[in-house]
Amino acid sequence: MxxxxxxxxxxxxxxxxxxxxxxxxxxxxxxxxLLVTLFLLGVTLASCIFSPKFNRLQIRKxxxxxxxxxxxxxxxxxxxxxxxxFVALHFLAGISVxxxxxxxxxxxxxxxxxxxLFALLGMALxxxxxxxxxxxxxxxxHYRGAYFFLVLALVMGCASVATFIFFPxxxxxxxxxxxxxxxxxxxxxxxxxxxFGVSLLSMxxxxxxxxxxxxxxxxxxxxxxxATALVVYTVVSLIPAPVAAFLQKRxxxxxxxxxxxxxxxxxxxxxxxxxxFMVFTIFGSCMIFSILFIHTFAFGLLAELDPSxxxxxxxxxxxxxxxxxxxxxxxALVKFWGFEAIGYMAVVLVAxxxxxxxxxxxxxxxxxxxxLVNDSV
Numbered sequence: 001m002x003x004x005x006x007x008x009x010x011x012x013x014x015x016x017x018x019x020x021x022x023x024x025x026x027x028x029x030x031x032x033x034l035l036v037t038l039f040l041l042g043v044t045l046a047s048c049i050f051s052p053k054f055n056r057l058q059i060r061k062x063x064x065x066x067x068x069x070x071x072x073x074x075x076x077x078x079x080x081x082x083x084x085x086f087v088a089l090h091f092l093a094g095i096s097v098x099x100x101x102x103x104x105x106x107x108x109x110x111x112x113x114x115x116x117l118f119a120l121l122g123m124a125l126x127x128x129x130x131x132x133x134x135x136x137x138x139x140x141x142h143y144r145g146a147y148f149f150l151v152l153a154l155v156m157g158c159a160s161v162a163t164f165i166f167f168p169x170x171x172x173x174x175x176x177x178x179x180x181x182x183x184x185x186x187x188x189x190x191x192x193x194x195x196f197g198v199s200l201l202s203m204x205x206x207x208x209x210x211x212x213x214x215x216x217x218x219x220x221x222x223x224x225x226x227a228t229a230l231v232v233y234t235v236v237s238l239i240p241a242p243v244a245a246f247l248q249k250r251x252x253x254x255x256x257x258x259x260x261x262x263x264x265x266x267x268x269x270x271x272x273x274x275x276x277f278m279v280f281t282i283f284g285s286c287m288i289f290s291i292l293f294i295h296t297f298a299f300g301l302l303a304e305l306d307p308s309x310x311x312x313x314x315x316x317x318x319x320x321x322x323x324x325x326x327x328x329x330x331x332a333l334v335k336f337w338g339f340e341a342i343g344y345m346a347v348v349l350v351a352x353x354x355x356x357x358x359x360x361x362x363x364x365x366x367x368x369x370x371x372l373v374n375d376s377v
Contacts, residue, residue, distance in 0.1 A: 002162035003100060003104040004101070005124055005125050005128040006067055006100070008125055009155055013136070014212075017210075018211060018213070018214060018327060019213040024144060028335065030335050032327075032331060036327040037327050038091045038324075039090040039097075040206070041324045042091045042095040043320035043324075044094075044316070044320040044321040046102060047099075047102035047317035050099055051106060051314040051317065059168075060169055063103050064164045066097065066098075066100030067097070067157075067163065068157075070097045070100075075149075077089050077093075078149045078153065098320065100159070100163075102314070102316045114299060114303040115303070116245055119241045126292075129233075130231075130235060133234040141223070190364050193356045193357070194298060194311075194360050195302070195314075196318075198298050198302075198315075198318045198319065198322070200349050201291060202295075202318070202319045202321075202322030205287060205326070207329055208330075208342060209288075210327040211330050211342060212229075212284055215339045215342075229277070236285035239289060240290075240296070256293070256294060256297040257357045258357045261350045261357075263290045264290045265346055265350035266286075268342065269347065270283040302315075
Protein backbone atom coordinates (compact mmCIF):
# COMPACT_ATOMS: atom_id res chain seq x y z
CA MET A 1 0.00 0.00 0.00
CA UNK A 2 2.77 2.45 0.89
CA UNK A 3 4.64 1.59 -2.31
CA UNK A 4 1.50 2.05 -4.40
CA UNK A 5 0.67 5.41 -2.81
CA UNK A 6 4.19 6.78 -3.31
CA UNK A 7 4.30 5.55 -6.90
CA UNK A 8 0.91 7.05 -7.75
CA UNK A 9 1.66 10.38 -6.05
CA UNK A 10 1.28 12.21 -9.36
CA UNK A 11 -2.42 11.31 -9.41
CA UNK A 12 -2.80 13.13 -6.09
CA UNK A 13 -0.28 15.93 -6.58
CA UNK A 14 -1.00 17.00 -10.18
CA UNK A 15 -3.58 19.68 -9.26
CA UNK A 16 -0.96 21.59 -7.25
CA UNK A 17 2.33 20.43 -8.87
CA UNK A 18 1.81 22.60 -11.95
CA UNK A 19 0.57 25.43 -9.76
CA UNK A 20 3.78 25.44 -7.71
CA UNK A 21 5.99 25.44 -10.80
CA UNK A 22 4.07 28.37 -12.30
CA UNK A 23 3.39 30.53 -9.24
CA UNK A 24 6.61 30.05 -7.27
CA UNK A 25 9.25 29.23 -9.89
CA UNK A 26 7.60 31.43 -12.56
CA UNK A 27 7.85 28.87 -15.36
CA UNK A 28 5.26 29.31 -18.11
CA UNK A 29 2.48 26.75 -18.48
CA UNK A 30 4.24 24.85 -21.26
CA UNK A 31 7.54 24.50 -19.35
CA UNK A 32 5.74 23.56 -16.15
CA UNK A 33 3.83 20.89 -18.05
CA LEU A 34 7.10 19.71 -19.62
CA LEU A 35 8.70 19.11 -16.20
CA VAL A 36 5.82 16.98 -14.97
CA THR A 37 5.76 15.20 -18.33
CA LEU A 38 9.47 14.34 -17.95
CA PHE A 39 8.79 12.84 -14.52
CA LEU A 40 6.00 10.70 -15.95
CA LEU A 41 8.06 9.70 -18.99
CA GLY A 42 10.74 8.50 -16.59
CA VAL A 43 8.13 6.36 -14.83
CA THR A 44 6.99 4.99 -18.19
CA LEU A 45 10.51 4.17 -19.35
CA ALA A 46 11.39 2.39 -16.11
CA SER A 47 8.19 0.34 -16.26
CA CYS A 48 8.87 -0.68 -19.87
CA ILE A 49 12.37 -1.80 -18.92
CA PHE A 50 11.65 -3.62 -15.66
CA SER A 51 8.19 -5.17 -16.10
CA PRO A 52 9.39 -7.86 -18.59
CA LYS A 53 12.19 -8.75 -16.14
CA PHE A 54 9.94 -9.05 -13.10
CA ASN A 55 10.62 -12.76 -12.50
CA ARG A 56 14.39 -12.35 -12.79
CA LEU A 57 14.93 -9.54 -10.24
CA GLN A 58 15.25 -9.32 -6.47
CA ILE A 59 12.03 -7.36 -6.18
CA ARG A 60 12.30 -6.14 -2.61
CA LYS A 61 15.77 -4.63 -3.04
CA UNK A 62 14.82 -2.78 -6.22
CA UNK A 63 11.64 -1.36 -4.69
CA UNK A 64 13.50 -0.10 -1.61
CA UNK A 65 16.33 1.37 -3.69
CA UNK A 66 13.97 3.06 -6.15
CA UNK A 67 12.11 5.00 -3.50
CA UNK A 68 15.35 5.75 -1.67
CA UNK A 69 16.78 7.36 -4.81
CA UNK A 70 13.55 9.31 -5.37
CA UNK A 71 13.83 10.65 -1.82
CA UNK A 72 17.33 12.02 -2.53
CA UNK A 73 16.35 13.49 -5.90
CA UNK A 74 13.31 15.38 -4.58
CA UNK A 75 15.45 16.60 -1.70
CA UNK A 76 17.83 18.08 -4.29
CA UNK A 77 14.85 19.73 -6.04
CA UNK A 78 14.12 21.61 -2.80
CA UNK A 79 17.43 23.47 -3.15
CA UNK A 80 17.25 24.18 -6.90
CA UNK A 81 15.67 26.91 -9.04
CA UNK A 82 17.34 26.26 -12.41
CA UNK A 83 14.98 24.98 -15.12
CA UNK A 84 17.69 22.80 -16.71
CA UNK A 85 18.49 21.13 -13.39
CA PHE A 86 14.77 20.57 -12.82
CA VAL A 87 14.59 18.85 -16.21
CA ALA A 88 17.26 16.31 -15.23
CA LEU A 89 16.00 15.82 -11.67
CA HIS A 90 12.37 15.30 -12.70
CA PHE A 91 13.36 12.68 -15.26
CA LEU A 92 15.63 10.82 -12.83
CA ALA A 93 12.95 10.93 -10.13
CA GLY A 94 10.50 9.40 -12.60
CA ILE A 95 12.86 6.53 -13.41
CA SER A 96 13.37 5.81 -9.70
CA VAL A 97 9.67 5.89 -8.87
CA UNK A 98 8.73 3.92 -12.00
CA UNK A 99 11.11 1.10 -11.13
CA UNK A 100 9.57 0.63 -7.69
CA UNK A 101 5.97 1.07 -8.84
CA UNK A 102 6.29 -1.36 -11.74
CA UNK A 103 7.67 -4.10 -9.52
CA UNK A 104 5.02 -3.38 -6.88
CA UNK A 105 2.22 -3.79 -9.43
CA UNK A 106 3.87 -6.97 -10.71
CA UNK A 107 3.65 -8.30 -7.16
CA UNK A 108 -0.05 -7.38 -7.03
CA UNK A 109 -0.56 -9.21 -10.33
CA UNK A 110 0.60 -12.47 -8.72
CA UNK A 111 -2.26 -12.43 -6.21
CA UNK A 112 -5.25 -14.73 -6.60
CA UNK A 113 -7.67 -11.81 -6.96
CA UNK A 114 -5.87 -8.84 -8.57
CA UNK A 115 -9.13 -6.86 -8.89
CA UNK A 116 -9.83 -7.00 -5.16
CA LEU A 117 -6.23 -6.32 -4.12
CA PHE A 118 -5.96 -3.39 -6.51
CA ALA A 119 -9.19 -2.03 -5.02
CA LEU A 120 -7.59 -2.23 -1.56
CA LEU A 121 -4.62 -0.30 -2.87
CA GLY A 122 -7.06 2.25 -4.23
CA MET A 123 -8.59 2.66 -0.76
CA ALA A 124 -5.13 3.22 0.67
CA LEU A 125 -4.48 5.81 -2.04
CA UNK A 126 -7.69 7.58 -1.06
CA UNK A 127 -6.60 7.85 2.58
CA UNK A 128 -3.15 8.96 1.48
CA UNK A 129 -4.70 11.59 -0.81
CA UNK A 130 -6.47 13.25 2.11
CA UNK A 131 -3.34 13.35 4.24
CA UNK A 132 -1.16 14.55 1.36
CA UNK A 133 -3.51 17.25 0.10
CA UNK A 134 -4.32 18.56 3.57
CA UNK A 135 -0.65 18.69 4.53
CA UNK A 136 0.64 20.06 1.22
CA UNK A 137 -1.95 22.85 0.94
CA UNK A 138 -1.33 23.98 4.53
CA UNK A 139 2.44 23.98 4.03
CA UNK A 140 2.19 25.95 0.78
CA UNK A 141 -0.03 28.56 2.42
CA HIS A 142 2.59 29.26 5.09
CA TYR A 143 5.90 28.50 3.35
CA ARG A 144 7.46 29.00 -0.06
CA GLY A 145 6.60 26.70 -2.94
CA ALA A 146 9.88 24.78 -2.76
CA TYR A 147 8.50 22.98 0.27
CA PHE A 148 6.27 21.03 -2.10
CA PHE A 149 9.35 19.04 -3.14
CA LEU A 150 10.23 18.50 0.49
CA VAL A 151 6.79 16.91 0.93
CA LEU A 152 7.42 14.64 -2.08
CA ALA A 153 10.81 13.68 -0.63
CA LEU A 154 9.15 12.78 2.66
CA VAL A 155 6.62 10.58 0.86
CA MET A 156 9.36 8.71 -1.00
CA GLY A 157 11.48 8.34 2.13
CA CYS A 158 8.55 6.88 4.07
CA ALA A 159 7.84 4.44 1.23
CA SER A 160 11.46 3.31 1.18
CA VAL A 161 11.45 2.68 4.93
CA ALA A 162 8.04 0.97 4.86
CA THR A 163 9.03 -1.37 2.04
CA PHE A 164 12.31 -2.14 3.82
CA ILE A 165 10.32 -3.29 6.86
CA PHE A 166 7.20 -4.86 5.33
CA PHE A 167 7.72 -5.75 1.67
CA PRO A 168 7.79 -9.54 1.02
CA UNK A 169 11.33 -10.85 1.17
CA UNK A 170 10.87 -13.84 -1.11
CA UNK A 171 8.77 -13.44 -4.23
CA UNK A 172 9.26 -16.65 -6.17
CA UNK A 173 7.35 -17.56 -9.32
CA UNK A 174 5.39 -20.77 -8.97
CA UNK A 175 5.72 -23.52 -11.57
CA UNK A 176 2.48 -22.66 -13.32
CA UNK A 177 3.41 -18.99 -13.66
CA UNK A 178 6.86 -19.89 -15.01
CA UNK A 179 5.25 -22.27 -17.52
CA UNK A 180 2.84 -19.57 -18.69
CA UNK A 181 5.64 -17.04 -19.14
CA UNK A 182 7.62 -19.52 -21.22
CA UNK A 183 4.81 -20.79 -23.43
CA UNK A 184 2.47 -17.84 -23.92
CA UNK A 185 2.55 -16.03 -27.25
CA UNK A 186 2.13 -12.41 -28.10
CA UNK A 187 -0.50 -10.29 -26.35
CA UNK A 188 -3.87 -10.49 -28.08
CA UNK A 189 -5.31 -7.55 -30.01
CA UNK A 190 -8.08 -7.32 -27.38
CA UNK A 191 -5.44 -6.83 -24.69
CA UNK A 192 -3.62 -4.14 -26.68
CA UNK A 193 -6.89 -2.29 -27.30
CA UNK A 194 -7.55 -2.16 -23.54
CA UNK A 195 -3.94 -1.09 -22.88
CA PHE A 196 -4.21 1.82 -25.33
CA GLY A 197 -7.60 2.72 -23.90
CA VAL A 198 -6.19 2.85 -20.36
CA SER A 199 -3.36 5.08 -21.60
CA LEU A 200 -5.94 7.49 -23.04
CA LEU A 201 -7.90 7.28 -19.78
CA SER A 202 -4.88 8.44 -17.80
CA MET A 203 -3.96 11.03 -20.43
CA UNK A 204 -7.41 12.61 -20.12
CA UNK A 205 -7.12 12.59 -16.34
CA UNK A 206 -3.69 14.23 -16.35
CA UNK A 207 -4.73 16.76 -18.99
CA UNK A 208 -7.69 17.94 -16.94
CA UNK A 209 -6.24 17.79 -13.42
CA UNK A 210 -2.85 19.33 -14.23
CA UNK A 211 -4.47 22.75 -14.57
CA UNK A 212 -7.32 22.29 -12.09
CA UNK A 213 -5.78 24.66 -9.55
CA UNK A 214 -4.71 27.17 -12.22
CA UNK A 215 -8.12 27.41 -13.91
CA UNK A 216 -9.73 27.93 -10.49
CA UNK A 217 -7.45 30.90 -9.90
CA UNK A 218 -8.12 32.18 -13.42
CA UNK A 219 -11.88 32.04 -12.80
CA UNK A 220 -11.46 34.22 -9.72
CA UNK A 221 -11.90 31.62 -6.98
CA UNK A 222 -10.08 32.45 -3.75
CA UNK A 223 -7.19 30.38 -2.38
CA UNK A 224 -9.51 29.14 0.36
CA UNK A 225 -12.14 28.04 -2.16
CA UNK A 226 -9.57 26.18 -4.24
CA ALA A 227 -8.20 24.51 -1.10
CA THR A 228 -11.77 23.43 -0.25
CA ALA A 229 -12.25 22.00 -3.75
CA LEU A 230 -9.02 20.02 -3.39
CA VAL A 231 -10.10 18.67 0.01
CA VAL A 232 -13.43 17.52 -1.46
CA TYR A 233 -11.49 16.02 -4.37
CA THR A 234 -9.36 13.95 -2.01
CA VAL A 235 -12.26 12.86 0.20
CA VAL A 236 -14.15 11.59 -2.85
CA SER A 237 -11.08 9.54 -3.81
CA LEU A 238 -11.96 7.23 -0.90
CA ILE A 239 -15.21 6.14 -2.52
CA PRO A 240 -14.48 4.45 -5.91
CA ALA A 241 -12.20 1.62 -4.71
CA PRO A 242 -14.62 0.00 -2.22
CA VAL A 243 -17.49 0.50 -4.67
CA ALA A 244 -15.45 -1.21 -7.41
CA ALA A 245 -14.60 -4.09 -5.07
CA PHE A 246 -18.29 -4.52 -4.13
CA LEU A 247 -19.38 -4.51 -7.78
CA GLN A 248 -16.67 -6.88 -9.02
CA LYS A 249 -19.05 -9.83 -9.52
CA ARG A 250 -22.14 -7.72 -10.11
CA UNK A 251 -21.19 -5.55 -13.08
CA UNK A 252 -19.56 -6.58 -16.34
CA UNK A 253 -16.06 -5.10 -16.62
CA UNK A 254 -16.58 -4.13 -20.26
CA UNK A 255 -19.71 -2.18 -19.37
CA UNK A 256 -17.74 -0.08 -16.90
CA UNK A 257 -14.80 0.69 -19.19
CA UNK A 258 -16.99 1.32 -22.24
CA UNK A 259 -19.39 3.79 -20.64
CA UNK A 260 -17.48 5.13 -17.62
CA UNK A 261 -15.25 7.49 -19.64
CA UNK A 262 -18.30 9.57 -20.52
CA UNK A 263 -18.12 10.94 -16.97
CA UNK A 264 -14.62 12.20 -17.75
CA UNK A 265 -15.83 14.13 -20.80
CA UNK A 266 -18.76 15.72 -18.97
CA UNK A 267 -16.56 16.64 -15.98
CA UNK A 268 -13.82 18.16 -18.14
CA UNK A 269 -16.27 20.35 -20.04
CA UNK A 270 -17.88 21.57 -16.82
CA UNK A 271 -14.56 22.31 -15.06
CA UNK A 272 -13.16 24.39 -17.90
CA UNK A 273 -16.39 26.19 -18.86
CA UNK A 274 -17.98 27.07 -15.52
CA UNK A 275 -17.63 30.20 -13.39
CA UNK A 276 -19.62 28.58 -10.56
CA PHE A 277 -17.56 27.31 -7.63
CA MET A 278 -20.00 24.50 -6.78
CA VAL A 279 -19.91 23.11 -10.32
CA PHE A 280 -16.11 23.40 -10.34
CA THR A 281 -15.85 21.44 -7.07
CA ILE A 282 -18.36 18.70 -7.91
CA PHE A 283 -16.95 17.83 -11.31
CA GLY A 284 -13.36 18.06 -10.08
CA SER A 285 -14.32 15.28 -7.68
CA CYS A 286 -15.98 13.33 -10.49
CA MET A 287 -12.66 13.28 -12.36
CA ILE A 288 -10.79 11.49 -9.57
CA PHE A 289 -13.75 9.14 -9.05
CA SER A 290 -13.82 8.18 -12.72
CA ILE A 291 -10.20 7.07 -13.12
CA LEU A 292 -9.99 5.15 -9.81
CA PHE A 293 -13.28 3.36 -10.48
CA ILE A 294 -12.72 2.59 -14.17
CA HIS A 295 -9.09 1.59 -13.80
CA THR A 296 -9.86 -0.96 -11.07
CA PHE A 297 -12.11 -2.80 -13.53
CA ALA A 298 -9.57 -2.36 -16.35
CA PHE A 299 -6.84 -3.85 -14.11
CA GLY A 300 -9.00 -6.90 -13.38
CA LEU A 301 -9.91 -7.24 -17.06
CA LEU A 302 -6.27 -7.16 -18.16
CA ALA A 303 -5.46 -9.87 -15.61
CA GLU A 304 -8.13 -12.02 -17.30
CA LEU A 305 -7.16 -11.20 -20.89
CA ASP A 306 -3.46 -11.85 -20.28
CA PRO A 307 -2.86 -14.87 -17.97
CA SER A 308 0.92 -14.37 -18.25
CA UNK A 309 0.66 -11.21 -16.11
CA UNK A 310 2.77 -9.13 -18.49
CA UNK A 311 0.03 -6.59 -19.15
CA UNK A 312 -0.71 -6.17 -15.45
CA UNK A 313 2.93 -5.69 -14.50
CA UNK A 314 3.21 -3.00 -17.18
CA UNK A 315 0.35 -1.01 -15.63
CA UNK A 316 2.62 1.93 -14.65
CA UNK A 317 3.84 2.19 -18.26
CA UNK A 318 0.36 2.47 -19.73
CA UNK A 319 -0.82 4.81 -16.97
CA UNK A 320 2.21 7.06 -16.90
CA UNK A 321 2.60 7.26 -20.67
CA UNK A 322 -0.85 8.77 -20.85
CA UNK A 323 -0.21 10.93 -17.82
CA UNK A 324 3.10 12.09 -19.27
CA UNK A 325 1.51 13.52 -22.39
CA UNK A 326 -1.34 15.20 -20.49
CA UNK A 327 0.50 18.06 -18.74
CA UNK A 328 2.58 18.95 -21.81
CA UNK A 329 -0.47 18.86 -24.09
CA UNK A 330 -2.47 20.87 -21.57
CA UNK A 331 0.28 23.49 -21.27
CA ALA A 332 0.37 23.96 -25.04
CA LEU A 333 -3.43 24.19 -25.26
CA VAL A 334 -3.60 26.82 -22.50
CA LYS A 335 -0.73 28.81 -23.98
CA PHE A 336 -2.19 29.05 -27.49
CA TRP A 337 -5.98 28.63 -27.11
CA GLY A 338 -6.89 29.13 -23.46
CA PHE A 339 -8.28 26.90 -20.71
CA GLU A 340 -11.48 26.03 -22.58
CA ALA A 341 -9.44 24.05 -25.13
CA ILE A 342 -8.61 21.47 -22.45
CA GLY A 343 -12.29 20.57 -22.09
CA TYR A 344 -12.70 20.10 -25.83
CA MET A 345 -9.56 17.98 -26.12
CA ALA A 346 -10.78 15.79 -23.24
CA VAL A 347 -13.95 15.02 -25.23
CA VAL A 348 -11.84 13.90 -28.20
CA LEU A 349 -9.70 11.63 -26.00
CA VAL A 350 -12.78 10.13 -24.34
CA ALA A 351 -14.29 9.37 -27.75
CA UNK A 352 -11.12 7.48 -28.70
CA UNK A 353 -11.26 5.55 -25.40
CA UNK A 354 -14.82 4.46 -25.99
CA UNK A 355 -14.01 3.32 -29.55
CA UNK A 356 -11.04 1.21 -28.42
CA UNK A 357 -12.84 -0.34 -25.45
CA UNK A 358 -15.92 -1.17 -27.52
CA UNK A 359 -13.89 -2.82 -30.28
CA UNK A 360 -12.23 -4.98 -27.61
CA UNK A 361 -15.65 -5.79 -26.11
CA UNK A 362 -17.11 -6.82 -29.47
CA UNK A 363 -14.07 -8.95 -30.34
CA UNK A 364 -14.19 -10.68 -26.93
CA UNK A 365 -17.89 -11.33 -27.33
CA UNK A 366 -17.34 -12.83 -30.77
CA UNK A 367 -14.54 -15.03 -29.42
CA UNK A 368 -16.76 -16.29 -26.58
CA UNK A 369 -19.56 -17.11 -29.01
CA UNK A 370 -17.16 -19.02 -31.25
CA UNK A 371 -15.91 -21.03 -28.26
CA LEU A 372 -19.53 -21.90 -27.34
CA VAL A 373 -20.21 -23.01 -30.91
CA ASN A 374 -17.10 -25.21 -30.95
CA ASP A 375 -18.02 -26.72 -27.59
CA SER A 376 -21.54 -27.52 -28.77
CA VAL A 377 -20.16 -29.16 -31.91
